[in-house]
Amino acid sequence: MPTVNGASINAASLQNSRLQQNSLNKLASGSNIPRASDAAASLAISTVLQSDTVVLNQNAATAAQGASIGQIADGGLARISDGLMRMKELAAQALGGTQDPASLQAINAEFVQIRDEVSEIANQTTFNGRGLLDNTDSSDFLVGTDVGDTISLDGVDVTGTALGISGLTVDTAANATTAIGAIDNAINQVSNARAEIGATVSRFEVAGENIASQIENVSAANSAIADADIAAQVTSLVTSKVLNEAELAVQAQANKNPQALLKILEG
Numbered sequence: 001m002p003t004v005n006g007a008s009i010n011a012a013s014l015q016n017s018r019l020q021q022n023s024l025n026k027l028a029s030g031s032n033i034p035r036a037s038d039a040a041a042s043l044a045i046s047t048v049l050q051s052d053t054v055v056l057n058q059n060a061a062t063a064a065q066g067a068s069i070g071q072i073a074d075g076g077l078a079r080i081s082d083g084l085m086r087m088k089e090l091a092a093q094a095l096g097g098t099q100d101p102a103s104l105q106a107i108n109a110e111f112v113q114i115r116d117e118v119s120e121i122a123n124q125t126t127f128n129g130r131g132l133l134d135n136t137d138s139s140d141f142l143v144g145t146d147v148g149d150t151i152s153l154d155g156v157d158v159t160g161t162a163l164g165i166s167g168l169t170v171d172t173a174a175n176a177t178t179a180i181g182a183i184d185n186a187i188n189q190v191s192n193a194r195a196e197i198g199a200t201v202s203r204f205e206v207a208g209e210n211i212a213s214q215i216e217n218v219s220a221a222n223s224a225i226a227d228a229d230i231a232a233q234v235t236s237l238v239t240s241k242v243l244n245e246a247e248l249a250v251q252a253q254a255n256k257n258p259q260a261l262l263k264i265l266e267g
Contacts, residue, residue: 049222052145056215059143063208066141066153070201073132073156076125077194080133080158083114083121084187087165090114091179094170108171111179115168119160133158143207151207153200156193163189 090111094104122133136157140150160166163186170176 060211067204069127083118088183091170091176094176111170122159
């Protein structure tokens with residue numbers, strides 16, 4: 001009795017089984033590349049994109065930290081500026097010409113207290129133990145995927161000595177006159193420092209927005225390569241199952257009645 005050779009049916013069945021297993025692997029892992037052998041080139045690209053995303057996420061945190069440090073420094077400078085303005089006001093009062101010795105002594109006492117507080121603010125404005133207003137050291141913050149993508153935050157020295165206000169008094173008209181000139185210079189120094197720090201903070205904020213955009217774009221690109229298309233894989237899985245079942249049914253029928261199948265095939 002003639003029989004139907006099921007080799008081709010078996011080969012197709014094996015192929016469908018492999019397709020089913022591939023779809024199951026992708027659905028289970030959620031990855032379009034569950035194994036390196038599935039798409040080596042795509043896996044290499046995806047790995048680079050994942051690495052860039054990790055670095056960019058860290059850079060986003062770094063940019064936010066840099067902006068926060070700048071804002072802390074600016075807050076200290078604002079307090080110092082307020083103190084200097086009050087000192088200038090007191091010096092002007094001392095030059096009013098109507099102050100008796102007792103009043104002049106009281107004005108000078110407040111003046112000296114604020115003068116000393118300016119240096120205290122400069123010394124106590126810190127971040128993670130690092131002084132922000134008592135030195136001119138600069139720090140570099142990485143805000144990109146390349147080592148050269150950095151923003152420098154320059155330190156400022158606004159201690160009493162650096163501002164030229166240490167030892168000032170307003171206990172006499174002559175001293176008050178000297179104090180006003182020195183305070184004006186100090187106010188200019190603080191204003192310039194605030195302007196520079198403000199510009200750096202703005203740069204950090206812009207960098208943070210740019211990094212957020214890069215993260216979104218890089219993540220989308222990686223997703224297009226590495227993430228499994230669930231709908232497509234489910235469709236592929238169902239299709240391969242249907243084909244596999246049909247092939248098994250054909251093979252079973254062929255083994256039962258090969259003559260009938262041959263007649264159908266001959267047509």
